[in-house]
Amino acid sequence: MxxxxxxxxxxxxxxxxxxxxxxxxxxxxxxxxxxxxxxxxxxxxxxxxxxxxxxxxxxxxxxxxxxxxxxxxxxxxxxxxxxxxxxxxxxxxxxxxxxxxxxxxxxxxxVNYSQNEFRLLKTIQEEMNNLNLLIDTKLDIADKITKKQKGLSELQYQADSVYKENTGQTPLEKTQKAKWKIAFLELITLAYRVEDTDRLDELKEIKHTIELKLSHLESIVEETLPTLEKQVSPLNTAITELLMSDQGLLNLQANHLKMIGRTRGREYFIRNLxxxxxxxxxxxxxxxxxxxxxxxxxxxxxxxxxxxxxxxxxxxxxxxxxxxxxxxxxxxxxxxxxxxxxxxxxxxxxxxxxxxxxxxxxxxxxxxxxxxxxxxxxxxxxxxLTDSLTNIANRRAFDRRLFYELSNDRTLQIDLSVVLIDVDFFKQYNDTYGHVSGDEALQKIAMMLSHTIQNSTNLIARYGGEEFVAILPNKTAKESNLVAQNIMQAIRLANIKHRMSDISDRITISIGIATRTKGESSDIDTLMKKADMALYYSKNQGRNQATHIDDIEEMKDN
Structure with a gap:
């Protein structure tokens, strides 16, 4: 069981x-x-x-x-x-x-952009078209000015012909003709200055002077003998028409300067867009x-x-x-x-x-x-890390490089110099020649600085506005002073015209130098303040010179 x-x-x-x-x-x-x-x-x-x-x-x-x-x-x-x-x-x-x-x-x-970006592109296109119209107008006015200048040459030739014609003239007529010829040539000379004028206030002064010269010329003609008056009156009328009419040289030049200003303003607006x-x-x-x-x-x-x-x-x-x-x-x-x-x-x-x-x-x-x-x-x-105008390093790249140099243990074993460079009277340069020319001048200066001090260890950067700065590793105070002199010589060789400078008819620079000696501990602010103090000293002493901070401290000690 x-x-x-x-x-x-x-x-x-x-x-x-x-x-x-x-x-x-x-x-x-x-x-x-x-x-x-x-x-x-x-x-x-x-x-x-x-x-x-x-x-x-x-x-x-x-x-x-x-x-x-x-x-x-x-x-x-x-x-x-x-x-x-x-x-x-x-x-x-x-x-x-x-x-x-x-x-x-x-x-x-x-790209999947929104409508705002496409509208911005459309605005840029429209502004470019408007800029083209302004440039066409500017070039058309410039062509008319050139023709007026040729008219001045023809009037001058006719005046010379009238003056050289001596047949049957009395000594009084010759004297009156010479007086008229001098006044006429003064007016012609003054008219030639109109095309070279790039400021409206200066043009107004020239216009006022021309009006006085024309009045003086008319008064001379009124005092001349009838035979001479018959010869010179057409020339007086012709030069008055060429200079003072609605389409005269003075009005054309005024419109040309205004059109240049409008074109420049439109250009800056498009740049911003x-x-x-x-x-x-x-x-x-x-x-x-x-x-x-x-x-x-x-x-x-x-x-x-x-x-x-x-x-x-x-x-x-x-x-x-x-x-x-x-x-x-x-x-x-x-x-x-x-x-x-x-x-x-x-x-x-x-x-x-x-x-x-x-x-x-x-x-x-x-x-x-x-x-x-x-x-x-x-x-x-x-x-x-690149400055868009000068194509050299910008301030961000400079700050990064200087921070690296000052915080690196290896670089404490060598000298390190900083060179601060400022273009003298650059505001006056911009006011005189315009910002476009100012940008071109900064580009030339940057190129000269790069050719002078750039190598595998140095760094040249745009510090802001018209200021440049250079880092010179392994350069003593004496060597950095020599570099500064080479920089100033390079700028002189650049030969950039600056008629509104108070110290020269060419662009000059002022330089401040500071050196962190081997084994010395220093931060960015301290080193830059020293370079800035040296630069301020160079400016205060008349500009167009280089100063090392050590030289200032030695003078204080003495």
Missing amino acids: NKPSSIKKTGYKQLSLIKKLAILLLMAVVLFIGVGTLLQTRLEQTQLILNDLTFNTIPAMTNANQSAIKSSELFSALELLTSSNTPVERRIAELEVNKKLNETQEQANR ISDYSNVANQFSLNKNKYLKDKILALSNGVYTHETWFIGGFILLAVMICTILALYTHAIKRLRILTRKIRNMTTEPILSHSSKDEIDELFHAFDQFSDTINTQNQRLETLS
């Missing part, structure tokens, strides 16, 4: 074990399917993110950067347009401007860059969140079946490699694989766009 009971119990245990194995196998299959589904979903999400970065975000960043670069190229085309002096030059410059505008418009069409558009493009690129980083961070966080669950699934699958474990381990390893690649995409290159599966293609595509991001970032970094 006991044996059947024992058999039933044994069968129950075997049935229970089969059920457990079946349940365990079912759980393994469900877990396998769940893990595979989750892994597939994660890969699809990664695919979607990478597709978004590949086909939307990164191209948008690239196009925005290119749009900013194209808009920057408009500056040189605009300068060429405004500096044109003949219709041919203006036409060539207009074609270049239109070409750059079209390129900028085409680049903007590839182009600068605004370039800033918008750069900001758009930065926003896309932030969006790219956020996407990568979200992808990384998602992978780390599911990492524990993945590991547990791998352990269970390894107990149930080695094949599933191998496949699963291979898949998760590939996903981790992909995640690390996304996180370090901008710093490490990825070697190409011989296989051509989907993930390898993603790796290859992401490598290319990673290089694109690095290139664009380097270009933006270069632009941010």
Whole structure:
């Protein structure tokens, strides 16, 4: 009776074990399917993110950067347009401007800009057209002025002919004719000054003087004999008409000066519009860059969140079946490699694989766009450290370099000099010759400074306005004084005209020098204040000279 009971119990245990194995196998299959589904979903999400970065975000960043670069190229085309002096030059410059505008418009069409940016581009186009009209008017007036100057030459020739005609003249007529000739030539000489006048107040003074000369000329004619009056009256009438009529030389020159002012004002307005558009493009690129980083961070966080669950699934699958474990381990390893690649995409290159599966293609595509991001970032970094006018380092680059030099342990073992340079009476230069000429002068000065002191260790930068600054590592006070003298000699050789300077008829500079000696600890503010004090001393002592702070301190001690 006991044996059947024992058999039933044994069968129950075997049935229970089969059920457990079946349940365990079912759980393994469900877990396998769940893990595979989750892994597939994660890969699809990664695919979607990478597709978004590949086909939307990164191209948008690239196009925005290119749009900013194209808009920057408009500056040189605009300068060429405004500096044109003949219709041919203006036409060539207009074609270049239109070409750059079209390129900028085409680049903007590839970027998902708002309507404000396109309206800004349209405004730039309209202002360019208005500027062209102003330049056409200016050139037309200039041509009329040239014709009036030729008319002056013809009148002068006619006056010479009248004066040389002596047939049948009495001594009194000759004397009166000589008096008239002198007054007429004085008026002609004064009229020739009109074209060279570049200020309206000066032109008004010349006009007043011409009116007095004309009155004087008329009074001379009234006192002459009738025969002489008949000869010279037409010439007096002709020169009065040439100078004082509505289309006379004086009014034409006044309109020409006004048109120059309007053209210059329009140019500055367009420059500001182009600068605004370039800033918008750069900001758009930065926003896309932030969006790219956020996407990568979200992808990384998602992978780390599911990492524990993945590991547990791998352990269970390894107990149930080695094949599933191998496949699963291979898949998760590939996903981790992909995640690390996304996180370090901008710093490490990825070697190409011989296989051509989907993930390898993603790796290859992401490598290319990673290089694109690095290139664009380097270009933006270069632009941010360069002065747009002089193409030398700007103040930000100078501050960064000086901070590095003063905080580096190696540089404490050498002398370090700072040279602060200021252009004398530059405000008067701008007031006299205009800001465009002022910009050209700053560019020439920057070029001379670069040729004089630039090398692999020195740095020359625009400090602000008309101020420049140089860092001279491993230069003692004596050596930096010699460099300063070379700089002043270079500026003298540049021979830039400056008739409103109080100390010279050419542009001069004042220099202040400060040196941090070997082993001495100094910060940026202290060193720059010393250089500024030396510069102030140079200015106070009459400008056009270089002063080292040590020389001032020695004089105080004595």
